[in-house]
Amino acid sequence: MGPPGAGKGTQATIIAARYNIPHLSTGDMLRSEVRAQTTLGRSIEQILSNGDLVSDEIMIDVVAARLNRPDAAAGFVLDGFPRTLGQALALERILTKHSLDAVIELTVNEDEIIRRIVSRSIASHAAGETSRSDDNPETARRRLAAYFGETALLSEYYAERGLLARIDGLAPVDTVSSSIAGIIEGLR
Numbered sequence: 774m775g776p777p778g779a780g781k782g783t784q785a786t787i788i789a790a791r792y793n794i795p796h797l798s799t800g801d802m803l804r805s806e807v808r809a810q811t812t813l814g815r816s817i818e819q820i821l822s823n824g825d826l827v828s829d830e831i832m833i834d835v836v837a838a839r840l841n842r843p844d845a846a847a848g849f850v851l852d853g854f855p856r857t858l859g860q861a862l863a864l865e866r867i868l869t870k871h872s873l874d875a876v877i878e879l880t881v882n883e884d885e886i887i888r889r890i891v892s893r894s895i896a897s898h899a900a901g902e903t904s905r906s907d908d909n910p911e912t913a914r915r916r917l918a919a920y921f922g923e924t925a926l927l928s929e930y931y932a933e934r935g936l937l938a939r940i941d942g943l944a945p946v947d948t949v950s951s952s953i954a955g956i957i958e959g960l961r
């Protein structure tokens with residue numbers, strides 16, 4: 774967990790490689806539906822560009838289908854899901870063969886997040902890539918509002934269940950990934 778720009782994608786990629794488990798990013802799944810212009814992709818395109826949350830109903834179907842695939846049987850790292858209490862409750866129902874081992878929250882202050890999101894956009898422009906349609910200051914603010922309005926309360930939910938670890942997302946990437954590895958090793 775963590776606000777947009779906190780480094781969830783970067784860290785989830787590192788965890789997935791280190792433990793040889795799939796990196797399940799709901800943002801990536803949705804963006805690939807949009808790119809492929811599937812029925813789902815067309816229906817959520819505007820929501821993504823606005824920086825709003827896709828409905829729980831859609832998200833739960835997408836994640837349930839993905840978790841059913843064989844490569845997720847031995848474990849996975851979920852990135853960007855759950856983002857609402859409804860999704861968190863649904864995840865518990867979906868996970869029949871697994872339970873969550875840990876929930877990691879990357880904490881970052883709001884000004885720093887906007888700066889990171891905007892510099893991600895500038896970096897992709899400079900590299901001649903198309904930047905994410907939701908990487909601009911205005912949408913970043915809406916994505917942050919969605920995070921603090923809907924998702925942040927999940928940290929309390931997972932803290933009460935003894936699953937939550939909070940890590941400073943502003944620390945260097947290697948420091949953050951070592952802290953995460955320490956948490957995961959502590960579970961073994």
Ligand code: AMP
Nearest residue numbers: 799800821824825826827832853854856
């Ligand atoms: P991300 O790459 O995780 O920042 O996600 C990009 C966008 O995809 C978000 O701003 C939302 O519009 C949408 N999205 C991704 N995951 C979820 C989710 N669990 N619930 C609702 N919307 C989501």
